[in-house]
Structure formats: structure tokens, C-alpha cells
Amino acid sequence: MLILLPTALFAAGLRFQAVKQETVEQRLKSFSRDNSQREAILKNIFTEVGCGAQLTEEPVKHVKQPDLICVLPGQTDQVVIVGAHFDHVDVGDGVVDNWSGASLLPSLYQGLLAYPRRHTFIFIAFTGEEKGELGSKAYVQRMSKEEAMRTSAMINMDTLGLGPTEVWLSHADPRLAALLSAVAKALQLPLGAVNVDQVGSTDSEQFARRKIPRITIHSVTQKTLHILHSAQDNIKAVRLNDYYDSYRLIQGYLAYLDGALGEKSVSQQSGVGNR
Numbered sequence: 082m083l084i085l086l087p088t089a090l091f092a093a094g095l096r097f098q099a100v101k102q103e104t105v106e107q108r109l110k111s112f113s114r115d116n117s118q119r120e121a122i123l124k125n126i127f128t129e130v131g132c133g134a135q136l137t138e139e140p141v142k143h144v145k146q147p148d149l150i151c152v153l154p155g156q157t158d159q160v161v162i163v164g165a166h167f168d169h170v171d172v173g174d175g176v177v178d179n180w181s182g183a184s185l186l187p188s189l190y191q192g193l194l195a196y197p198r199r200h201t202f203i204f205i206a207f208t209g210e211e212k213g214e215l216g217s218k219a220y221v222q223r224m225s226k227e228e229a230m231r232t233s234a235m236i237n238m239d240t241l242g243l244g245p246t247e248v249w250l251s252h253a254d255p256r257l258a259a260l261l262s263a264v265a266k267a268l269q270l271p272l273g274a275v276n277v278d279q280v281g282s283t284d285s286e287q288f289a290r291r292k293i294p295r296i297t298i299h300s301v302t303q304k305t306l307h308i309l310h311s312a313q314d315n316i317k318a319v320r321l322n323d324y325y326d327s328y329r330l331i332q333g334y335l336a337y338l339d340g341a342l343g344e345k346s347v348s349q350q351s352g353v354g355n356r
């Protein structure tokens with residue numbers, strides 16, 4: 082898929098190889114209610130799509146399951162981190178929160194393989210988010226000062242598929258939010274903004290402590306908030322077409338960031354409104 086964005090934003094092409102919708106849905110439906118099994122499923126999918134030699138597990142204190150980390154090397158040591166937690170609470174199946182985000186990680190890796198990349202992309206399936214963001218906290222604490230400085234962005238996915246794509250705008254780096262809006266316009270995909278400051282926290286907030294630009298992409302609204310941490314969090318709660326739209330938007334966004342974050346100046350076109 083080759084899409085040219087407005088030249089005022091980014092002169093080069095937006096290039097990625099989208100994974101088919103049936104594959105994305107199959108990976109979503111492969112969930113387990115057991116957190117250890119969820120990590121094992123993700124490990125198998127990452128291996129199947131080619132991230133075997135670059136796949137590691139990092140133990141996290143006070144959690145049985147490790148962080149699962151897949152590295153896609155680029156032409157430079159500048160890094161974009163893409164994360165989503167795979168653990169869930171005991172109530173419900175945890176498909177929306179957050180197998181919906183975690184199961185996209187291998188597909189996003191797969192979608193970037195076909196074209197050269199400037200950035201090194203690090204895909205992280207975090208453990209222990211529901212216990213206080215333990216996995217992301219451990220990862221951030223292990224980062225050296227140099228590693229933090231080389232990290233251009235942290236893109237977090239948490240709770241997708243309840244409806245059209247939303248962004249936590251009040252806790253998003255302004256430039257990252259503007260670039261996401263630009264990609265949504267170019268791909269003609271819906272994007273709104275719903276701030277969840279009063280709802281809870283998520284893994285991206287740990288990276289903010291190291292002054293790493295971050296953004297969280299989700300799908301929660303006041304109408305769907307009640308589904309989280311309830312028996313209604315199951316596969317039936319996911320609107321599959323909206324979910325695939327979110328995947329396509331994020332896949333295009335990562336491809337766009339690889340070039341746009343290397344530019345000294347990029348037009349800040351937003352158009353993302355709160356609601």
C-alpha cells in the first residue's frame with residue numbers, strides 16, 4: 082500500500098504492507114483467559130511472522146509473566162516503542178482490555194517488514210499493567226539515559242475495538258497527536274479524542290516520567306466505559322470493522338512516524354477534537 086500524504090506535511094510516501102482483516106481478527110480471537118497462555122500465544126505469533134531471533138523475555142518483579150519484547154532493527158539507533166499490555170483482570174475475558182491491543186503487535190511488526198526503516202521499532206507486550214503498570218515501569222527503570230534520549234516516541238494501544246479510534250489527547254505529545262490526525266485524514270479513517278484522565282492510567286504514563294514523547298490510542302467513550310473490567314469484556318463487545326480500521330490507522334501511523342520524526346519540522350495539523 083503506497084499512500085502519498087499532503088506535501089506540506091511529508092514529501093515522501095507512506096509505505097506499509099497491511100495485514101489482511103481475517104488475519105487480524107483471527108489473532109484477536111486467539112485469546113486465552115490465562116495470562117501465561119496469552120504471553121505464550123503472542124510469543125508464537127511473533128515467531129511465526131519472523132521475529133524469532135530478535136524476541137526476548139524480560140522478567141518483572143511481583144508478576145509471574147515477563148515482558149515480551151520484539152525488536153525490528155532500522156538503519157539508525159533512533160527508536161520508536163510500540164506497546165500494549167496483555168494481562169487482564171479476573172472478571173471477563175479481557176478481550177477488549179487489552180488483548181485487542183496486544184494481539185495487534187505482531188501484525189504491526191509484520192506490516193513494517195516490506196520496506197526499509199530509519200528507526201528501530203521495539204514492540205513490547207507488557208505484563209502487570211493491571212497491577213500498577215509493573216511491566217512498563219520495570220522497562221522504563223532499566224532504560225539508560227542514552228536509551229531514553231534515543232527514543233523518539235512511545236505509541237501505546239489500550240482497549241481497542243469498542244468503536245472508532247480515539248486518542249487520549251490531554252496526555253498525548255502534541256506533535257504525535259497532530260501526526261496521527263494527519264494520517265487519519267490521508268487514509269480517510271475516523272479519529273476522535275476522548276480523555277480518560279478520571280478513568281485510570283496506562284503504560285504510556287511510565288515513559289512520560291523519562292520525558293519520552295508518548296500517545297495512547299484507545300476506543301473508550303462514556304457509553305462503553307462500563308464494559309471494562311466486567312463480564313461484558315468479551316469478543317462480542319468488539320466491533321470488528323472499527324477494530325480493523327484502528328489497526329490500519331496505527332499501521333499507517335507507524336510508517337509515517339518513521340519518516341516524519343526524522344524531519345526537523347513538520348506542519349502541526351491537528352483537527353482532533355475533544356468530546
